[in-house]
Amino acid sequence: MQTSRGQATTLRPDWLTRNSLWLLGVALLVPNLIGSAVNIGYNLIHIQPLLTADQERAFSRTILVYNVAVYPVAVYVWLWCVLSLRPSFRRLLDDGAVAAEPLAAARRRVINLPWYGSAVAAVCWFLCIPVFLVAMTAVAGPLDERLYWHLPISFLISGLMAITHGFFAVEITGQRLLFPVFFRDARPANTPGTLPLTLRVRGLIWAISAGVCPIASLVLLNLAPHDASRSSVWFPIAVGGIGIAFGMTTAWLVGMLVADPVVALRQAAQAVAAGDRDVHIPLLHADEFGPLIDEFNQMVAELGEKERLQQTFGLHVGHEAARQIMQRDPGLGGVDEEITVAFVDIRNFTARTAACSPAQTVGMLNMFLTEMVEVVEDRHGGMVNKFLGDGFMALFGAGGTHPDHADAATAAGREMLARLTDLNRRLGEHGHAPLQIGVGIHSGRAVVGSIGSPSRMEFTAIGDTVNVAARVEALTKLVGEPLLLTAATSALLRSSPPTEELPPQEVKGKALPLRICRVVG
Numbered sequence: 001m002q003t004s005r006g007q008a009t010t011l012r013p014d015w016l017t018r019n020s021l022w023l024l025g026v027a028l029l030v031p032n033l034i035g036s037a038v039n040i041g042y043n044l045i046h047i048q049p050l051l052t053a054d055q056e057r058a059f060s061r062t063i064l065v066y067n068v069a070v071y072p073v074a075v076y077v078w079l080w081c082v083l084s085l086r087p088s089f090r091r092l093l094d095d096g097a098v099a100a101e102p103l104a105a106a107r108r109r110v111i112n113l114p115w116y117g118s119a120v121a122a123v124c125w126f127l128c129i130p131v132f133l134v135a136m137t138a139v140a141g142p143l144d145e146r147l148y149w150h151l152p153i154s155f156l157i158s159g160l161m162a163i164t165h166g167f168f169a170v171e172i173t174g175q176r177l178l179f180p181v182f183f184r185d186a187r188p189a190n191t192p193g194t195l196p197l198t199l200r201v202r203g204l205i206w207a208i209s210a211g212v213c214p215i216a217s218l219v220l221l222n223l224a225p226h227d228a229s230r231s232s233v234w235f236p237i238a239v240g241g242i243g244i245a246f247g248m249t250t251a252w253l254v255g256m257l258v259a260d261p262v263v264a265l266r267q268a269a270q271a272v273a274a275g276d277r278d279v280h281i282p283l284l285h286a287d288e289f290g291p292l293i294d295e296f297n298q299m300v301a302e303l304g305e306k307e308r309l310q311q312t313f314g315l316h317v318g319h320e321a322a323r324q325i326m327q328r329d330p331g332l333g334g335v336d337e338e339i340t341v342a343f344v345d346i347r348n349f350t351a352r353t354a355a356c357s358p359a360q361t362v363g364m365l366n367m368f369l370t371e372m373v374e375v376v377e378d379r380h381g382g383m384v385n386k387f388l389g390d391g392f393m394a395l396f397g398a399g400g401t402h403p404d405h406a407d408a409a410t411a412a413g414r415e416m417l418a419r420l421t422d423l424n425r426r427l428g429e430h431g432h433a434p435l436q437i438g439v440g441i442h443s444g445r446a447v448v449g450s451i452g453s454p455s456r457m458e459f460t461a462i463g464d465t466v467n468v469a470a471r472v473e474a475l476t477k478l479v480g481e482p483l484l485l486t487a488a489t490s491a492l493l494r495s496s497p498p499t500e501e502l503p504p505q506e507v508k509g510k511a512l513p514l515r516i517c518r519v520v521g
Helices: 020-050 053-069 071-083 086-093 100-137 147-182 199-223 234-273 289-317 319-327 349-354 358-379 405-429 464-479 487-492
Strands: 333-346 383-387 391-396 437-453 456-462 483-486 499-501 516-519
Touching: 020 053, 020 071, 020 086, 020 100, 020 147, 053 071, 053 100, 071 100, 086 100, 086 147, 100 147, 234 289, 333 349, 333 358, 333 405, 333 456, 333 464, 358 383, 358 391, 358 405, 383 456, 391 405, 391 464, 405 437, 405 483, 405 487, 405 516, 437 464, 437 487, 456 464, 464 483, 464 516, 483 487, 487 499, 487 516
Parallel strands: 437 483
Antiparallel strands: 333 391, 333 437, 383 391, 437 456, 483 516, 499 516
């Protein structure tokens, strides 16, 4: 079940989910029934031959009384532990509200159920040892001393196998079926008052179930005194086979509890490395994997949020500007470097807006800027630094991204004029008069970086180079050329078309006339 971040999942219960409490009850009974089968086989081979007729009748009566008196109570206690969750379980399935205190108690019980089941099973199995020994000693006649070995061995072997496998069976069933219901909006690992099985203890129990129990069973069988004439080689083989089968089962159960989260984390990490920021691991664990999975999901969510913020940031300041801002010191200041600055302006824009509605003006501007921004940033590696109403300022070579910044700016200016021809054709289809623009380009040194206040900054270029580029753009109207560049820019050109120097022009703020050029061809 994959959840969206920050929202609880709406459950759509299937048959397994609706009957998960009963399945959880059965999960404990199955390993204990298998353990009982092992116990019965041991009794038939090793214990019954040691009993007299009276002792055998007493043994049978004890089995009957014990099964009738103790096991129903144990089953009742276990089912009560499980089915007491039913009121909260049903409300949660129906998306109903559960009070905080009962919900917290139910969550604690869900996590601790494997321990409850193991405690009930342990009492039932290990209580058999004193009960059956007392019952046998109460019968008239001497008791074979070998029974003091075989009775405890019988219940220890069967009980340890049943208890360990019952623990894992209940834990897996609870995680798969109950955790998604009770922990939709909570983290199991953060639930107070619980005893989740740690990975170290889990490994210890696995070692006991898969290794210690079978080996100890065979060792005890070998050490226990027995009648050589009645001994059978097949029973130790059967016990060893059953021990191996239980060990393999335990390994499979532990693998589900340990390997599944590891595999899920590895696959999710690979997906994140491939660029998927919507990955969410839906596994719920109360052990060490719980916080690890939660932190991983939180990390991916923050990465996605950061990426969305960066994308949004890039849309407002330009992707190249956003990249440089994130690479540089975010404090106030900048870097003195040689760049080329281009100013682009729509001529007679004020008069045009007077004849159009605001919506028409915005639509026309968006069409114009879409084309021009693509030329500057996608085609020639520049940076549209800021929009100026009916125009914009573009930087080329900021951050050392383009050593041939003069060529790039000149080529961008020429392509913008070429694009304008096609744009005017499309504007004419919508009833708009053709646009005319002026492009002024100048190269020189400028400080590129963040200016403003500690609470609000702007990434831009500051210096005389910027002022001169703006003056050159204004000269396009006076000279009658749509594209002008200064002699400083022309001197830096390496591969652009030749230029022709025009008469020097007086500009505001400059004592000497400004040498300007136009592109030839």
